[in-house]
Amino acid sequence: MQLTTKQRTKVDWFLTILRVIALVVICAGFAAFVAQMIDSQNPFARWANPDAINLTGEQFQGLVVTGLAQGAMYGLIALGYSMVYGVLGFINFAHGEVFMVGAMTGAVTSSKLAEAGYWESSFVLCLVLVVVLSMVVCTVTAVLMERVAYRPLRGKPRLIPLITSIGVSFFLQNSVLALLGSTVKSYPDLPDWLTDKRTFLEIQGSKILVVVVAALAMAGLWYLVEKTKTGKAMRAVAEDAEIASLMGIDVNRIIVKTFAVGGAMAGVAGILWGLLFRSVIHTTGFLPGIKAFSSAVVGGIGNLGGSMAGGLTIGVAESLGPLMILEPLGVSGPSQLRDAVAFAVLIIVLLVRPSGIFGERLPPEERT
Amino acid sequence: MTAAGDFPASQDAAPAAAPRRRLLEQDWRKLLRASAILAIAQVFIGLSGMPVSFDRRLLIDPILSLGYLSLLWLPLAVSYWVGREQVLEGMTAYARGGRDVLAGAITGAVGNAGLTLLVVGITHFDIRDPLVNWSPQLLGILEFEESVWLGALIWPAIGAGVGALGGGMHWASSRITRTTVIVLLSVFGTAVLESVITDLSQGFHIEAVSDWLYGPKRGLTYPAAIVVAAAAAAIAGGIAAYRAFLARTASTSGQLGIAASGETSANRVRWRRIPVRRLVGFALSAAAIVVLPLFLGRLTNELLANVGLFILLALGLNIIVGLAGILDLGYVAFFAVGGYSVAVLTSPGSPRFDLEIPWFGALFAAMLLAGLAGLLIGAPVIRMRGDYLAIVTLGFGEIIRVLLLSDWLSGTFNGAQGITNIPGVEVFGLATVRGFEPRSVLYLVLVFCAIAVYVSWRLENSRIGRAWMAIREDESVAEAMGVDTVSAKLMAFVTGAVLGSFSGAILSAKVGSVFPHSFAIIVSIVILVVVIFGGMGSIAGVIAGAAVLIGVLGGPNQPGLLQEFAEYKILIYGALLVWMMLQRSEGLIPSVRRARELHLDEMNQDAWLRAQVAADDAGGGGGGDRSEGEQP
Incomplete structure (x- = not known):
């Protein structure tokens, strides 16, 4: 919108060139990938990457499923970022650490349950218990964080709560390190029927479980936000906090509830991490946190459905991107670059469509 | 609150x-x-x-x-x-x-x-x-x-x-409280500074002092603690008396209400009125800084060199965050560019290039590359919202680390093994700066710190510096006033990047090797804490912040005076960041303008109250017509 009224400067030309370069790299990589899938001896594929080999269908399916499962997890974390951004207009950088706290809680409780023998005998019940416990712990963490660190900063310039949240993030991360030690906490083994690949369409059961749990949590959240009075109040505050307070809504209370709901979702996501990767350390929360934020931006911040879709996009892009774009272009060791791919997706989306794929939903003064 | x-x-x-x-x-x-x-x-x-x-x-x-x-x-x-x-x-x-x-x-x-x-x-x-x-x-x-x-x-x-x-x-009374605090802090400080003081007294050949001060287990002895406390109390009392004397002579307008605030501001004015005193103080401290390293031992020089490296980094970030108000969380990227360009160009062990050019040539290349990196990272992000920008720069920082670590570019950067065998700095045939001689490193760092301080100081009051501050305060207003916000912000990125690359270049010559893990995100965060703790936009504040934090607690990979803190460093940095933001967001030594921005409401309130008191005095104490008070 600004571009129409303003002269295009050198920076704009530079950005256009960057966009074109990004597009060309992606297209070239994808074309080379298609070429090598058709025939790995294809001259184009050989030219791009001398040791091109084609992926088998099974590998491909495995990558997609892994990407979707991780994406569902990112999506759940992204909801927390998105809701807080919608209501308060700042990035709660520490949200990734709340997720880590959830994963830690899950690791501690589930290994205790496994010691007592319940994990084997009644897995579903234990899982529900662990999820609920993790949700509770994460909710408390998120609400405390809001009360101690963010509430006194209402109305300050936007960067101040952001800087504070960076501090909170490193505080939480290192508190967990100090309290629980630096060893890797692992989850107990999952029952056989979940780890077997033959459950459904040759997909690992645990990944289906992850997607199902994420879908359930998402449905619960959708019900809360769209169908209940609290949800209506949340939407009102996100639309315009001042007018909402004039309508008799206790804005502080709604903000606390927003943090609580975001924390609970992060708690669920923490358990999903545990099911997927089976081990947690204190730095676990950092990268997924950033990726989840990227998901929220990709889907359009403030837009809950968008966050979930953004999470799936980032998850799949991160899982497929290295092998579909980078490897056909001759990059060696492409899966080391998956984190870089996730960040690149964020940067490209912000360059091409700053308001995200599904459009952001923010109060008027936040929109750009 | x-x-x-x-x-x-x-x-x-x-x-x-x-x-x-x-x-x-x-x-x-x-x-x-x-x-x-x-x-x-x-x-x-x-x-x-x-x-x-x-x-x-x-x-x-x-x-x-x-x-x-x-x-x-x-x-x-x-x-x-x-x-x-x-x-x-x-x-x-x-x-x-x-x-x-x-x-x-x-x-x-x-x-x-x-x-x-x-x-x-x-x-x-x-x-x-x-x-x-x-x-x-x-x-x-x-x-x-x-x-x-x-x-x-x-x-x-x-x-x-x-x-x-x-x-x-x-x-x-507030004087007793202040004295108590000073006494406690100075006893604590003397105990913490044990290694520096021991080092110093060895340098001056007065080991007797440190032997008397500290017991065999590095703690202050009983009598020493009492003497230090007494000395601190005497000095504090002296300063308080001197201040009271100044206040009495300076402010004849001893109105009841503003006595406390009047005292400090009168003091400040006085200092400004006597530039000679400041000049002498400046010259003395400069001389002390130049001479002191000669009397210090390895450990302290090493420590001070680390502090200096972080002062350089923090001054660079201060231009981006403090002056231009751009929250760059990926500042470590420029540090890495500086470090790796010097490593690749000077080391005989660098895998791709076998150039082995001298350090100063490599430094020039590092500056160019860092400036370029500043442009490349800056250009896509400057149009973004402040908080998106923060995360995207963080992403850039992480991308650079991942790339340095990757197999793909290991032909140039050697992956996780890093580049070793980086030679020292040959200073025009006069001397050689090497990592195992911390004193020479310290002098090199001091030279660059002096350059960085001078550049920051001149920039702050220049046209571009004022443009940066205008952007920090309100970007659209700055734009309406005719500031070219895009190029000003890019300038901030480039300047900050070049200052950061100095630090990286020195680090690689000092340590003799570079590894990707030295350039993790936490380095960015620590530099940010230093800038915020010291005071965004304030050069003195940034230096003080680096001296206190890096000197006492230590940097992300460098030990400080309290080596016991190693595992808790980041925990304390995090807590400190939150506490500073909540209690004193303008920092330890705030820049006047920044403090004014952050506390505008409170300052207005103060001014209003002062006006009320003045009006009351003028009206003979009758506060009846307060309602028409001239609210600023």
């Missing part, structure tokens, strides 16, 4: 007419809350393992170790906070007295009961599985290696004592 608590106008005006308060007329709810917070915090500190791992470091030889100090400072702070009343306009200010002492004592005692619970808990239960510090060692420290009963009972008693002291600080 904000600065309204120490409202300057009312503190000195109040006591004359303030009513007394009964001893038991407490705000019980506040006491309860403070005690609960204190109890939780004490248990947290205990379980975080600080008392155990700090116990080896003695501060005052037989009686006080850093471990016990970690459990003592919080009751003092919380009970001081409990006694503090918010005296807002229109409310009655109560006389301070025994009530505050009682409040502090109660808070300290009840809060420390948390430690009693911990002692009892550790003796009866074993939950060492998740909580690694639920250990007999912690129990031993909590019960003073005696019995459980002693441990359980003594902590509330200690809490009551320390709490009474904290609460009593309100009762005492």
